[in-house]
Amino acid sequence: MRRLYHIPLSPFCRKVRVALAEKGLGFELRTELPWDRRPEFLALNPAGEVPLLVEEDERIVIPDSQAICEYLDEAYPDRRLMGFDPVIRAETRRLTAWFDQKFQREVTIYILYEKVNKRLSNRTDPSGDTIRAGQANLRVHMNYIAWLVERRRWLAGEEFGLADITAAAQLSCLDYLGSVPWDDYPAVKEWYAPVKSRPSFRPLLMDRVAGLTPPAHYPDLDF
């Protein structure tokens, strides 16, 4: 069976889990802690990173969330997550790069990596200054999402797709930590609530990381 190696609070792993579910593709989910550097996993992916997708045909082994999603839209084109129109596909790719790279660099690394990864990988204490910088940057991105959804039904256009999945996967990890100022951004909350309610998103709301309890609203669909 198709396998996805993941860690629970990774925005990139979450993005792929939702993408697979939205496309109706079954998969076995395996937790893989990259910092363990397990030899059997390194043999599958010498880069040692998650997410990693291994298809039923085990010669197809793909790391990197966007590489996986490009592959999925190509191999299973019936339910395309980047749309069919070239303009929408370009816009979807622009926004997935935005959230995978810019949001990750400016927000997620500062908040999630400080609060969680440092603890899990047994390194040092989180830095308050770094977390505050991430929270300030998050407000810039919340404004950008608001700006987009005031002009369009979904982030890249009139259809739900990979841009929404990518942004929501990032926000869902921060939401687990209680770090998203939803009340200050009603337009963003209004976009996020129906994403969170999709069946594809439910398993993410069940994830729990030992020692870190999410806020009460985290699994609440009517938050």
Added chain:
Amino acid sequence: MRRLYHIPLSPFCRKVRVALAEKGLGFELRTELPWDRRPEFLALNPAGEVPLLVEEDERIVIPDSQAICEYLDEAYPDRRLMGFDPVIRAETRRLTAWFDQKFQREVTIYILYEKVNKRLSNRTDPSGDTIRAGQANLRVHMNYIAWLVERRRWLAGEEFGLADITAAAQLSCLDYLGSVPWDDYPAVKEWYAPVKSRPSFRPLLMDRVAGLTPPAHYPDLDF
């Protein structure tokens, strides 16, 4: 006409220039220094980054080298840079992610960004320790390239493609700085020489950055 916004010593911009040339797609090359934050450019790409591709149909605007290359293989499928076979396409995507992300993070940021970007963007002096760390990491990647090309004609398989372009674009920037220990890695040199000789690669060898003279072997096809 199709336009590509770029800076000369960016591995990502070089990757797209070679990809366009390999596909026989004409384009106008415009130099855009991202740190200038030119309002007209930010209106095109709010992320403010290069490379940025703007198609003749100006509604198609795509940042991010891999997003651009995925688009190009989709929109102009006759000469595919990721191959046709799903296994080869998966392997090509694995390796482009390797060089775009892992090589970039472990080598290029330590060497190229220290030696060039700090100077161009008028910040601080390069750090010798950082550069030495990058050079040590580069040797690990040179070994990996050697390992691949001892088993295959090209990096991802029997055909030249995007994995080769991505790796060669990275190495070409370091080569401009005289930072690649070619003589210690004859198998890598043997793979790189014919890449460097391809017509698509020639314009890169003409690039010059003010104040930085490349070593004599840099433009030499028979180096």
